[in-house]
Amino acid sequence: MCASALVSSTRRLSAVLGSALVLGPRRPIIDLSYSSHFMDYGGSAIPPTMRKLVVRALSPRFGDAVHVDTCPVPTPGDAELLVRNRFVGINASDINYSAGRYDPSRKPPFDAGFEGIGEVVGLGLSASARFAVGDAVAYFGEGAFAEYTVVPAEKTVCVPSVKPEFLTLLLSGATAYIALRRLGDLAAGQTVLVTAAAGGTGQFAVQFAKKAGCHVVGTCSSDEKAGFLKTIGCDRPINYKKEDLGSVLRREYPAGIDLVYESVGGDVFDVAINSLATHGRLIVIGFISGYQSDLGIAPVRSAALSAKLLVKSASIRGFFLPHFLADYREAMETMLRMCSSGQLVCEVDHGDLAPGGRFVGLESVFRAVDYMYAGKNIGKVVVEVAPAVNSKL
Ligand SMILES: NC(=O)c1ccc[n+]([C@@H]2O[C@H](COP(=O)([O-])OP(=O)(O)OC[C@H]3O[C@@H](n4cnc5c(N)ncnc54)[C@H](OP(=O)(O)O)[C@@H]3O)[C@@H](O)[C@H]2O)c1
DSSP states (O other): OOHHHHHHHHHHHHHHTSSOOOOSOOOOOOOOTTOSSOBOTTOOBOOSEEEEEEEOSOOSSHHHHEEEEEEEOOOOOTTEEEEEEEEEEOOTTHHHHHTTOSOTTOOSOEEOOSEEEEEEEEEOTGGGGTOOTTOEEEEESSOOSBSEEEEEGGGEEEOSSOOHHHHHIIIIIHHHHHHHHHHOOOOTTOEEEETTTTBTTHHHHHHHHHHTTOEEEEEESSHHHHHHHHHTTOSEEEETTTSOHHHHHHHHOTTOEEEEEEOSOTHHHHHHHHTEEEEEEEEEOOOGGGTTSSSSSOOOOOTTHHHHHHHHTOEEEEOOGGGGGGGHHHHHHHHHHHHHTTSSOOOEEOOTTSTTOSOBSTTHHHHHHHHHHTTOOSBEEEEEOSOOOSSOO
16 A cells, blocks of 8 residues: 555545444444543543554564554544454554555654454544444554544444454455456456465455355465365465475466466566466455565566566456445445355454464554464454453443
8 A cells, every 4th residue: 555545545435434334223322522531331431541553663574663652542523433442453564554655755653553343432423423332343544553543433334243353354355355356357167366365365365256156276374274275165275385386386277377366476476477377367466475575575577577468468457455445335235244144254363373372452463463474374363452341332
């Protein structure tokens, strides 16, 4: 995501989510907008201060860039919600953000974290037209790595409950859903390759391609991940630590791959390009293999790229979620329905097997980022910021 894109995308998202998804019974609205310090619906006090993660120096090394700060709990403005974050999502791009790659003009300090799910504990007057204290909400935007986050009401999605499974849909699910629909040109019987298939967004690409009637191949780095991929419909998991990706594709798919959902970049991108079928498409979702480097991008062998595309009438398509916000509302509605009715696996990795154990508490974000970059996660990496509040929320 580039610089000003996040800011302008935020505005566009506001328009898209103009009327939030309301899927459950509403609680009475309590308008506390006139108060600078207030109590939530259940009567549990909101503390005067909170902790949040702040980017203090630009670096792709998350631990060097980001610090835990203590600050006053912010007060929501007229069209804003104060959300008590229960769970926040870890994204590969958290280190691109801490490296300042989203907005090179932006200087630290700035708040980190892209997405959260929690309860509304305070709100402004105009926000109270559609939200009430106690609503379960999810959002993507800035500053999610915090105990409390102020979010524009129009950027916020009502969810049936504060379950981390719903958090997986906001960025990871939406990226797969929209990218495949808008750029995939999928047809039943086609062969689809998903890289980083067992990860946050890969798991959804596998499932949506399978539901479209495709044969799905997925890359991963362990037998455990390969086993998970089978359970979500992947026809041919490839553990690239044991099998050479290029050899398997040449041997088992001589007619080539119709569509690649490509997140890794570097050598994997090169292999994927070489494996394309006639009329094949490769969607660039990301290039995680380069994110930890100073440049942020892994080198690819692009010299012969134009010739390789021409001889196969193949194409490369870039996808960046903020450019597709017109599709966001429909995507969220459909995926929330599918998730609630058990038609979509939304695998969450809480870090139970990570060194140091389950990701609980804001400081766990650092371990969670390392865990993802060690390639250990199965599904979406999620940190539990705070326990459920023992109130009516
Ligand atoms: N374009 C967009 O709008 C958009 C939106 C969301 C995400 N994305 C992109 O989607 C990709 C996946 O992001 P995510 O947040 O869902 O992460 P994730 O897939 O949950 O986790 C990253 C996975 O990438 C794999 N990987 C391969 N090479 C790696 C390397 N050199 N270093 C670290 N991991 C490596 C690992 O799986 P294996 O070990 O099994 O290979 C790892 O588990 C990223 O490229 C991200 O930028 C793009």
